[in-house]
Amino acid sequence: xxxxxxxxxxxxxxxxxxxxxxxxxxxxxxxxxxxxxxxxxxxxxxxxxxxxxxxxxxxxxxxxxxxxxxxxxxxxxxxxxxxxxxxxxxxxxxxxxxxxxxxxxxxxxxxxxxxxxxxxxxxxxxxxxxxxxxxxxxxxxxxxxxxxxxxxxxxxxxxxxxxxxxxxxxxxxxxxxxxxxxxxxxxxxxxxxxxxxxxxxxxxxxxxxxxxxxxxxxxxxxxxxxxxxxxxxxxxxxxxxxxxxxxxxxxxxxxxxxxxxxxxxxxxxxxxxxxxxxxxxxxxxxxxxxxxxxxxxxxxxxxxxxxxxxxxxxxxxxxxxxxxxxxxxxxxxxxxxxxxxxxxxxxxxxxxxxxxxxxxxxxxxxxxxxxxxxxxxxxxxxxx
Numbered sequence: 001x002x003x004x005x006x007x008x009x010x011x012x013x014x015x016x017x018x019x020x021x022x023x024x025x026x027x028x029x030x031x032x033x034x035x036x037x038x039x040x041x042x043x044x045x046x047x048x049x050x051x052x053x054x055x056x057x058x059x060x061x062x063x064x065x066x067x068x069x070x071x072x073x074x075x076x077x078x079x080x081x082x083x084x085x086x087x088x089x090x091x092x093x094x095x096x097x098x099x100x101x102x103x104x105x106x107x108x109x110x111x112x113x114x115x116x117x118x119x120x121x122x123x124x125x126x127x128x129x130x131x132x133x134x135x136x137x138x139x140x141x142x143x144x145x146x147x148x149x150x151x152x153x154x155x156x157x158x159x160x161x162x163x164x165x166x167x168x169x170x171x172x173x174x175x176x177x178x179x180x181x182x183x184x185x186x187x188x189x190x191x192x193x194x195x196x197x198x199x200x201x202x203x204x205x206x207x208x209x210x211x212x213x214x215x216x217x218x219x220x221x222x223x224x225x226x227x228x229x230x231x232x233x234x235x236x237x238x239x240x241x242x243x244x245x246x247x248x249x250x251x252x253x254x255x256x257x258x259x260x261x262x263x264x265x266x267x268x269x270x271x272x273x274x275x276x277x278x279x280x281x282x283x284x285x286x287x288x289x290x291x292x293x294x295x296x297x298x299x300x301x302x303x304x305x306x307x308x309x310x311x312x313x314x315x316x317x318x319x320x321x322x323x324x325x326x327x328x329x330x331x332x333x334x335x336x337x338x339x340x341x342x343x344x345x346x347x348x349x350x351x352x353x354x355x356x357x358x359x360x361x362x363x364x365x366x367x368x369x370x371x372x373x374x375x376x377x378x379x380x381x382x383x384x
Contacts, residue, residue: 002030003121003367004059004094006085008037008105009243010047011293014274016100016123018178018360020056028368032094036062036081037105038243043067045241045270060088064105069249074104081108089116096121096147096367100175102129102138110144119372120145123175123363126155126162128314129292131211135314146377147370149175149363151296151354152316163379172362173355176297179274181357186279194276197267200236202339204229205280207240207289210247211311211326221326222251225288225308226258228331237266238280286338295321302348304338306331316354320347 005020007013023031035051035058038044051058062084066073081104089097089112097113099106100123113120122145129135142148142162150156151174159169192198206229208222229237239255242248259268272280281287281301287294290312294305299318307317309326317323324334337343 001028001096001367002032002094003096003098004032004034004092004118005098006034006036006106006109007051007100008035008039008103010038010045010050010271010273011243011291012100012103012106013039013047013051014179014277015176016098017054017274018182019098019175019363022360022364024056026364030094032059032092033057034060034062034085034088034097034109036084036109037065037077037103041065044243047271047273050271050273060092062088064108069247078104078108081105082112085109085112086116089113089118094118095372098123099141099145100124102134102141104137107137107141110141114144117375119147119375121147121149121363121367123149124151124155126150126158128158129311130313131290131310146372146375147366149359149366151175151359154316160380161382163381165378165380170362170366172359173357174296175359175363176293177300177352177355177357178360180278180297180300183275183278185282186275188283191276191279191283195238195267195269197236197238199283200265201234202232202286203236203238203284204232204286204288205238205240205284207242207287207291207293208251208308209242209290209311210251211290211309219250219254221309222254224326224328224331226254227328228335229288230262231332232335235265237262238284239266239268240272240277241268241270286335288335288338296354299347299350299354300352302350304343304347306334306338308334318347318353319350 023029039048040063064077064080066076097118098121125142125148148159148169149172153171156169156171160166242251255268259266286304287298288306290308295312295315298305299320305321307321308324322334324330
């Protein structure tokens with residue numbers, strides 16, 4: 001069975017990596033790796049090199065990312081992705097195309113695959129994030145997909161609610177947990193040497209992306225975060241750059257400016273990559289921002305996540321996730337709570353609501369046994 005996997009960002013490659021490795025190792029499958037979007041951009045760290053360094057052969061490179069990040073540029077990126085993936089699909093004919101999540105370039109890939117009669121395997125469907133247009137994209141990809149792997153039973157139920165037949169929807173847990181369990185992490189010293197910095201008494205990792213459905217500017221939103229963080233003493237700040245969403249460039253410029261002026265207590269990194277990211281989680285005290293990883297993977301380390309704003313609103317959240325509105329006083333209150341030893345003690349043994357790190361095994365088992373006789377999908381109506 002030939003299975004194509006599409007990856008466009010540092011984040012989705014990190015999540016998909018154990019699945020890609022298993023597809024490569026298992027002789028039942030022939031892997032075809034399709035790389036696109038941020039991976040091919042110098043602005044986002046040329047993360048295609050991480051894929052190559054991991055020992056994977058890239059079958060197709062599909063450039064689609066526009067230089068700007070306003071709404072017109074994002075729409076053009078989707079258009080270019082449709083065109084690029086359509087051309088690849090015309091030449092390469094796998095049995096399935098694996099897509100994770102809800103990125104704009106993956107919407108383009110899904111449209112091209114649907115028109116090209118290529119069955120889609122969708123991972124992480126059924127989730128809700130009312131603060132971003134990712135919500136609409138995710139559910140759109142669900143309706144274009146044939147097989148669904150969700151991160152929780154609630155998300156499985158929601159995919160079925162969207163009209164997908166239950167026998168094609170599987171709750172396997174969050175695939176990112178697989179890597180946390182199996183990846184040998186860097187030591188504190190290795191991490192410090194690799195990034196040329198020293199951890200302080202307290203350390204905070206910050207990943208903040210634009211909130212695409214809010215009217216307030218990314219500039220105003222991120223200013224509150226920087227001001228709150230700047231008041232902390234004996235605390236080192238590790239910033240990772242925002243993604244290619246609308247206004248991401250504004251946030252990245254602010255990170256660069258802040259870290260340049262505060263070299264003794266902060267660094268900015270375009271992309272940590274999965275190994276350094278998970279190794280960082282082992283060493284920091286708090287994760288702050290609005291990345292889905294703060295909801296899905298960070299709780300596995302039993303450290304606090306401060307989830308700022310509405311970008312992730314709707315997702316199931318562990319006890320370790322502190323929800324903060326995007327204003328200065330609430331962010332400061334959340335920081336105080338996250339650094340309270342009593343809170344750290346309360347979340348030490350919290351349950352893992354997104355599974356125990358067996359998603360890859362379950363996905364492989366399903367793919368080996370799936371039989372497609374027709375791409376026609378009747379709409380599944382919920383029982384009355």
